Amino acid sequence: MPTDVPQVQPALISALRTDLRAADYTVARTEELLGEVAVAALRRENPLPARRALAGSSDPAALLFSLLTLGSTATRAEVDAALPSLGASGAEELGILGVADLDPGGPGSAPPPLRALIDLAPYAAQDDLGEISWWIVSDPSELATGHPLRPEHVLGVGGASLTLARITPRERVSRVLDLGCGGGIQALHASRHAEHVVATDLSDRALAMAAFNAALNQIELDLRHGSLLEPVAGERFDLIFSNPPFVITPRQEPVPENRTAGSTGGWTYRDGGRAGDTLLAELLAALPAHLSPGGRAVLLGNWEIPAGADWDTHPRAWLEPARADGVDAWVIQREQEDPAQYAETWARDGGITDRDPAWTALVSDWLEDFASRDTAAIGFGYLLLRRPGDPGTAAGIGSAPAAGPTSDEPRRPGVLRTEHQVGSGSGTLGEHLAAGLRMLSELEDLDDDALLASRPVRAADVVERRHLTPGAWDPLLIELVQGAGLGRVVPADQILAGTVGALDGTLTLGQVLGAVCALTDSDADAERSRILPLVRDLLISRMVTL
Structure with missing residues (x-):
């Protein structure tokens, strides 16, 4: 196991956790301290506005973010104040801080400041199970060090x-x-909905970071070393x-x-x-x-x-x-x-x-x-x-x-489906894509007669968009637009748009399509063979549901 990574020492990690909570070292608090301009600049990998915003602040969260993420240094007294339970000595023993490599002063000069050996950043997210607030350790970024990443770099x-x-x-x-x-971020997410989480990596350094992250956030992971699927053979x-x-x-x-x-x-x-x-x-x-x-x-x-x-x-x-x-x-x-x-x-x-x-x-x-x-x-x-x-x-x-x-x-x-889709709608995509993948299998076992006998429902986030020449009655283009999921935009004509618009679960697909064909004086047999594949695609994309 690498020695230049944070060490899993339960008592010291518990003290660190206590101090991070007391300092309110969270995404919400750090963004409040930084301000909108500095937050936006950090997203562009420009740390200068953030360093200026936090310079001279006595707030513990400000000092911790400057030290642990932005690459600044701090005196031992400042670290002791921001991490009172762990202290500067404990942070050094834990492997998260070390003496800054600066030119030594003359006799009687102050002790050298400390710098972060890792990046320790607050993390906030919201998935289908609710809100998340953690701390994530990784190797320092180029933003903090000013140097290219090392070959064994562990990402945040x-x-x-x-x-x-x-x-x-x-x-x-x-x-x-x-x-x-x-560093284990996906495994941490999975711990919220799985009984047992196995996490593997070929990098000992990555596994050490993942072990520290799991311990810091009080999550149990089964960490294994090896290439690809070798650690889980059988x-x-x-x-x-x-x-x-x-x-x-x-x-x-x-x-x-x-x-x-x-x-x-x-x-x-x-x-x-x-x-x-x-x-x-x-x-x-x-x-x-x-x-x-x-x-x-x-x-x-x-x-x-x-x-x-x-x-x-x-x-x-x-x-x-x-x-x-x-x-x-x-x-x-x-x-x-x-x-x-x-x-x-x-x-x-x-x-x-x-x-x-x-x-x-x-x-x-x-x-x-x-x-x-x-x-x-x-x-x-x-x-x-x-x-x-x-x-x-x-x-x-x-x-x-x-x-x-x-x-x-x-x-x-x-069933093997491929598509090029660049759009993105609102909300999480996990359940949306999982439902579409299940529908691939269900539709393979559903023939056209069974599909016509089903009672599909247009998804609530699907709207119709029409493009017209000013003053004209007939549209040049009709589009079905998805608000969630991948934000698909599907070209349509009067028959497809009319069919989808009437799918409220009251009538079967066959009855709706027949009525639309009657209203438009269209050949029902010909339209069925054309519309059914389009409806299948809409079912997979969750623009229509069964």
């Missing part, structure tokens, strides 16, 4: 973490796996989620042992040590065997798009074995970048800018790597999997062999 809570938390369903389950847990789970190290990074063979940030050796929190996007391919090939009946997987990922190929060429190939195994899958591409954009994005993510000497060589390596595989673009998005069945029906969940459902009944192939 960033945009990808928040996205994964937003799209993960929060239903009560037995066993959960956080694959590649980093086990199955009701929910698996992961933000794996999927960043496509040019490889050096062998990777130098003395690599530094900015070399093509990469950063362990994001680089999986494989050429191209093959790590995600390996993971998706092995993951379905670890899903219990009814079990789901939620992943973030990106994939190469070969020149002249469809954007979903790679995800479809990766998920074909899962589909053959009866697992349903849904891939949602959220954005694309060209190779140059991608290289620039991830170079800057590691703290390398176009003003750094390493910039030219690093970006050139990326572009050459993509060109070697004729990669035209890189897609980003969500990968959702579900093994149909009733959760908890497999014998010996947790110790059963890694296999599919125990039933000997033949299972139809799974």
Whole structure:
């Protein structure tokens, strides 16, 4: 276990927790102290307004945020005042503070100030289970240090973490796996709705941070060391989620042992040590065997798009074995970048800018790597999997062999859906996407006659938007607009819009469609064959519900 990480010492952690609570070291309090301008600047990774706002403040929360997040220093007396139970000595013993590396003064000078060895930030969120207020430890950011990130850097809570938390369903389950847990934020979220949470990572440093975060927030996690699914061989789970190290990074063979940030050796929190996007391919090939009946997987990922190929060429190939195994899958591409954009994005993510000497060589390596595989673009998005069945029906969940459902009944192939969707509506996405994934399976078993006999209901957040030439009666364009979920905008005509608008559960879909066709003098048989696939899509997107 690394020695330069916070140590899990229960008595000292309890004292730290007491002091953080007493100081009201929360997101709400720190944002109040910072003010809107400084908060907005921090989101742009500009710490200067925040440092100015907190300079000279005697408020304990102000000193703690300056010291533990912004990279400022503090005297021992100031630390003792802000952390009276733990004290400066306790903070040093715990491994969160150390002596600042400054030029020593002359004889009789004051003791050197202390600096943070970690980032300890307040965290607030709200998921489907309610409000959250925690503290999260990670390695200091580039914002605090002014230097590029180290290869073994452990991230705090960033945009990808928040996205994964937003799209993960929060239903009560037995066993959960956080694959590649980093500092453990996703595992902490899962502890609120799972009986047992397993969190794995290849990085000892990440596991040490996760252990500290769990102890600080009084949460129990089953932490395991190992690569990908190796630490859970032979086990199955009701929910698996992961933000794996999927960043496509040019490889050096062998990777130098003395690599530094900015070399093509990469950063362990994001680089999986494989050429191209093959790590995600390996993971998706092995993951379905670890899903219990009814079990789901939620992943973030990106994939190469070969020149002249469809954007979903790679995800479809990766998920074909899962589909053959009866697992349903849904891939949602959220954005694309060209190779140059991608290289620039991830170079800057590691703290390398176009003003750094390493910039030219690093970006050139990326572009050459993509060109070697004729990669035209890189897609980003969500990968959702579900093994149909009733959760908890497999014998010996947790110790059963890694296999599919125990039933000997033949299972139809799974459903594989891919779509490019860039919009975003209001609210959390976890249950919304989980319901859509379930609907994929239900619709596969629902023929057109059964669908026509059902009584769908238009979702309350769906409205109709019409575009007209000023003064005209007939619209040039009709759109069905979703307020929640992914905020979809679906082009429609009078028949689809009229059908959806009348779906209130009173009449069957067949009766509604028949009435609309009669009112518009349209051929009912022809319209049924055209409208039913569109209604199926609306059911998956939760714009219409059964």
